[in-house]
Amino acid sequence: MKFSCSLETSSERIRLVNVISPLIKAGYQLVTQRQEPSENGGNIIHVVAKSQGSKTQEDLIDDLSSIEGCTLFQLEIDGEGSADTIPSAVASAPPPVTQDLDQKNALAAIGAQYPDIADIVRHYEASLPHESRAKAMHELGRKVGSGIYKRDYSLGSPLKMPTTINRELVPALKSFSKVKAKNNLVALTKCPFCKLSDSNHSGCHFVVGYIDGFLSSNPAVDRVRVEESSCGAGTTNICEFIIW
Structure with a gap:
């Protein structure tokens, strides 16, 4: 092997x-x-x-x-x-997922199974206490997004905003979801992290972290701020994110 x-x-x-x-x-x-x-x-x-x-x-x-x-x-x-x-x-x-999944094991499983990561992310989310869930999901996403940028997009001249969104971030997100983007708005039209949820959208904190980590790893991007502007959990399954 x-x-x-x-x-x-x-x-x-x-x-x-x-x-x-x-x-x-x-x-x-x-x-x-x-x-x-x-x-x-x-x-x-x-x-x-x-x-x-x-x-x-x-x-x-x-x-x-x-x-x-x-x-x-x-x-x-x-x-x-x-x-x-x-x-x-x-x-x-997929590697077996256990009930005591922590961030280290979650990252290892994501690394082995990428881009088929929705089940791993959702299981990790379910293992977290409610009060720390948003922060932990953001941190997991940040590390994954940063790793994908360094692995797939760090060679050559770094692209500045907003070019990097359309030419690099969108293709990266398309590996696990349908994506639409216009200017600084990115939408996952079939968000895999919310499709099984009727109301809870903490899975989108993973996407916020992913975008944050991905763009922050680009040396041509000085500072970045990402927020979820709309969650489609339980309704449209379309989740939108604004990037500044």
Whole structure:
């Protein structure tokens, strides 16, 4: 099983060697590895590696999530390559979601399953106390959006507002929802995070955080403010967001 992953460290002192050493000890064969500074004062570690023996996808997620001081925000798995790799049908299946899902495990599951993340996000939301739900959902979305920008859109010259909304943010959001955008208004016309809710729209806090993290990771965007202007939970299933 070959995989590529990206992890963000909580401190600049946690470097590439602190990530690859646990992976080698856990029995993974490294192919490539790269380190770059993150905007949050830590480092982003990119690794391509192969598992050996009978490691499963769940084993891989557990091993990556257990690296001290690191948050897994992107994981891509290639199940091809040897007789004991995970069959493609199994590798593409959602990882099991448990009742004690925390942010670290939620990010690992999202990284493995992206863009099919609605069930994971909703399960994480349901596990949160009501009073902290909005903040936690925003933070989860911010980390996911930031990771997607760094993975898919950080190469080349960064685009300024509002060009980055139409050329980068909208295509990123289209990976999990139908999207319409005009100027600084973005609408998810089939919001996957609210479609099963009759009134509660805290799932949209995830989208607010996603947009915030995505745009804030763009060095050409100085400051950004995102607000949900309309939620379609229980009605139209169209959720609108304003970006300043």
